[in-house]
Amino acid sequence: MTLKIYNTMSRKVEELIPGGVRKDDVSEYPPVTIYACGPTVYSFAHIGNFRTFMFNDLLRRYLKFSGYKTNHAMNITDVDDKTINGSLRDGVTLKDYTEKYTAIFFEDLKTLNIEPVEHNPKATESIDEMINILKQIDQKGILYSREGSLYFNIAKFPSYGRLSCLESRETKAGARYDADEYDKDDVRDFALWKAPKENEPFWETPYGPGRPGWHIECSAMIRKIFGKTIDIHTGGVDLIFPHHENEIAQSEAAYDEQFVRYWVHVEHLLVDGTKMSKSAGNFYTLRDLIAKGYSPRSIRYLLMSAHYRKQLNFTLDGIKQADQALERIDNLIVRLKDVKKAGEAGAETADMIKKLIADFTETMDNDLNISGGLGVFFDFVTKVNTLIAEDKLTEKDASMFLEAVSRLDSVFGFISFGEEEDVDAERINALVEERIQAKKNKDFRRSDEIRDMLKDEGIILEDTKDGTRWKRKK
Ligand SMILES: [Zn+2]
Known part of the structure; x- marks a missing residue:
């Protein structure tokens, strides 16, 4: 019983060995x-972003369910072209601008x-570590400077x-390099540190003033928090x-040491079978969906229910199907x-x-096969329902089953046990x-x-042989 997970680096499903040394x-x-x-x-983060964050949550929760401990970081990129442009547009400081959207993001995570x-390190709080990386790369002779910006020399x-697997697709990849940076020695080289432009925030470094390139932010935050090789690095494909x-x-x-042991990448989310875009009218933030009356639990269920290495086709109909699964x-x-x-179990x-x-464990251990795991769970739901219908359970049986469901919900996070006292009860x-x-x-x-x-108040009545039950529609 050990978790195996697909490593983009090896292109194989590998056994997870935290720290790199196998234990009993x-x-x-x-x-x-x-x-x-x-x-x-x-x-606002969109629903495609949340697919990746939902996967991170599933990974984390399943590791804990399996008895692993976690030391997990997710960064906040609070300086880049988009944040700088947004703050200039709104006439506020970069800090005020990014703090607003950081708070919104954490609220959304909580909702889900x-x-x-x-x-949760922030890029702007990790500048010293970035300078450290620049110095190290400089000492190795891999860094060069052009007009105040610093570049990584890929040829070295x-x-x-x-x-x-860049070599195999080098020709078509060329189009994706940053074409604005003409001063580079090699078109593939990327900016580590960017010279300040007018009105932009900047930080002082031994190499002159400037601001970080996007890529160096993550390397710096990983070094700052973990100080050595990490086990798992995740992100969208x-x-x-x-x-x-x-x-x-x-x-x-x-x-000069291995950076990451397992690279884990989450596939794209499509909406109505196509790429989500504002112009196509299929662009949703979490808040758009909640304003339309969809429940966070159902959105969570839908985002989680497809295997992370498969594309997920997100539809409003899919949320309704998730509603039905949750109702069961x-x-x-x-x-x-x-x-x-009364009686014993x-x-x-x-x-x-x-x-x-x-x-459930056997299925999930195989590269976090959540769709299979949900299949196992719903088979169980059917069996227990039959036992209830046949009046075969005692209160003790029932409470053991409830406890088992709650154990699985430490992974799912979408089951309601109805503990919240209804103020109108x-x-x-x-x-x-x-x-x-x-x-x-x-x-x-x-x-x-x-x-x-x-x-009209969202309360559903059910007439059963033991009387009338009510519940709130969720
Ligand atoms: Zn990153």
């Missing part, structure tokens, strides 16, 4: 060091029940291109080249809570739970009681009136 038991491993390229805080990670770093390729070049040239789970929770039969219950956890219970009496008295006008009134 998961508990003996040092915390898994993870770095995730975070948002550039110039605007994405766990906070151990570190022979292993450049391993991650993206669009970051493989040039961003991650350049991170490797800088960090390995500067420190919600109903199971309510039914399990309703089981009040059956031997079968412990076996079913053992099998659930074993099958007393009034709703009274109305439900009044409706029962009205029905008994054959006052169907009143009973329908109450049902419709509650329905």
